[in-house]
Amino acid sequence: MERYSAIARSKSALRRCRVPGSPQLLVTDFAGTTLHDGGAVLAAYRATLTRFEIPFTDEELHPWRGASKRAVFEHFAARLESADAAGVAGQALALFEEQLREAYGSEPVEEIPGAEAMVRTLRAAGVRVALTTGFPRGLTELIVGRLGWDELFDLVLTPEDVPTARPAPYMIYRAMMELGVYDVARVAVAGDTPLDLEAGSNARCGWVIGVLSGAHGIETLGVAPHTHLLPSVAGLPTLFGIEG
Numbered sequence: 001m002e003r004y005s006a007i008a009r010s011k012s013a014l015r016r017c018r019v020p021g022s023p024q025l026l027v028t029d030f031a032g033t034t035l036h037d038g039g040a041v042l043a044a045y046r047a048t049l050t051r052f053e054i055p056f057t058d059e060e061l062h063p064w065r066g067a068s069k070r071a072v073f074e075h076f077a078a079r080l081e082s083a084d085a086a087g088v089a090g091q092a093l094a095l096f097e098e099q100l101r102e103a104y105g106s107e108p109v110e111e112i113p114g115a116e117a118m119v120r121t122l123r124a125a126g127v128r129v130a131l132t133t134g135f136p137r138g139l140t141e142l143i144v145g146r147l148g149w150d151e152l153f154d155l156v157l158t159p160e161d162v163p164t165a166r167p168a169p170y171m172i173y174r175a176m177m178e179l180g181v182y183d184v185a186r187v188a189v190a191g192d193t194p195l196d197l198e199a200g201s202n203a204r205c206g207w208v209i210g211v212l213s214g215a216h217g218i219e220t221l222g223v224a225p226h227t228h229l230l231p232s233v234a235g236l237p238t239l240f241g242i243e244g
Helices: 002-012 040-051 058-064 069-077 085-106 115-124 137-147 170-179 194-202 233-239
Strands: 025-028 128-132 155-157 187-191 207-211 228-230
Touching: 025 170, 040 058, 040 069, 040 085, 058 069, 058 194, 069 085, 085 137, 115 128, 115 233, 128 170, 137 155, 155 170, 170 187, 170 194, 187 194, 187 233, 194 207, 207 233, 228 233
Parallel strands: 025 128, 025 187, 128 155, 187 207, 207 228
Antiparallel strands: none
């Protein structure tokens, strides 16, 4: 606990003064943050990259957690001695999506405990909530539907909705534009990967909140830009001073 507090204090001291009372908008990640991953994404990466004989290691994949899935396959496929690396990347992405559709379409799909209640509590208090993800639109809609979350969020954004996905801040800015929020200091971002936190920092959001429920632990998120670290998004209403 002392180590946790020291890391959080050392990385957020310069930014904590920018945090106002409560946000007007929460931009939250999906897998690992509100959706329980269960290892399906990493397993699909491994199987797909192996199938197309694209060189990779698990250590190399970790920094890409939370990124646009198309960008991931384009990055790794560029290692191939092939004139059609872009075509291979597209085929790999299609197989990756197919595997995840099968996994999320047939296996149980679970939320991070308390995620749905958190969203409902914030929205009841007047906070807008946008879901953002590195998954393609079709897969996102499948999972959101299986969770029964079709009407849960004010907005759902995928990499297809912006010119460049994380760590670029464009999904955050798109959410602000769509939901009528003008002050980035009144925007909170929550996610389980460094890319989520870098996007929030690049957008200059008032809250950049790392959650330890997904892909990375405190050793990784503690050195990424952040204002707060929490065990999960279930603690966001308390952090914002909002009672359920």
